[in-house]
Amino acid sequence: MAQNSSNRIPFPIMDFSLDRFSRRLSGVAVEVETVLGLLLANDVRPGEIARPPRLAAAMRHATLGGGKRLRAFLLIETASMFGSTARDGALRAAAAVECLHAYSLVHDDLPAMDDDDVRRGRPTVHRAFDEATAILAGDALLTFAFDILSDAATHPDASVRIALVRELAIASGLGGMVGGQMLDLAAEGRFETERAALDEAQVRQIQAMKTGALIRASVMMGAEMGRVGGNARAALAIYAEKFGAAFQIADDILDLEASAETIGKATGKDDAKGKATLANTLGLDRAKMIRDRLAEEAIASLAGFGEEADTLREAAMFAAARQS
Known part of the structure; x- marks a missing residue:
């Protein structure tokens, strides 16, 4: 099995090639990108009455041209695992998740939130266009997800469509992603004179809401x-x-260890802002141990399935071993 040169990823479960999996992930990403391009055309x-060209262009900038499409991949592969033959439908549902994910990134990048200038190696939407257009592009991507x-x-x-809408709505709203973002801002000290010191359980809750909920929904x-x-x-x-949980911890570790060129966005900002991460709370070594254990537990949860779950x-191994 391939191993990260700096981190041991202890998975003796199956032969795993990071490069091979990355190629498969990229192949699905191309399919999803094609569907998104068609859905977001002018x-x-x-x-509809009209599609303002500037708004549509900002939505495409936010959504196309990069990204692992891991959430989309999980949705498509899970549906396929249980014999769903309607790949076109799964691709559309995956595109909806990507639209919602893109909206969250557009809004997170705004000066009022994380104030980021680069995303996926390109200017963020508010830099490529302007703040008002970025807000509207995010709004439009959010609602478009449920349209799809x-x-x-x-x-x-x-x-089934109602169930899909409900799953994504719950994961992305008050008790999920948006609520997690609010807790994250509070942890930075945005609303108090002093920054709150969070324990491991509080950090895990924020991460489960801000990142984990949308992955779970996918x-x-x-x-x-797949009618499971x-x-x-x-x-x-x-x-x-x-x-x-493993994916988010890996992301936090990359923010501290990877270069901006490698991951396509500014690094070290979470640490500088004192964001609530397990890497900051427990230290890098402990965070890596927890990341690996969570990935192993994810794999163990699939023990009742056969090779169709490989x-x-x-994907769980990739979540821990990835370099970008």
């Missing part, structure tokens, strides 16, 4: 499209929660 769709999911082209069964939306229930669904929920197992 052409007016039925029911509610369309019969995504799934012919209205009950897996569970794939399960919904019972113990299999419960196992996937555990997998998604462990995966999301891609999800490899």
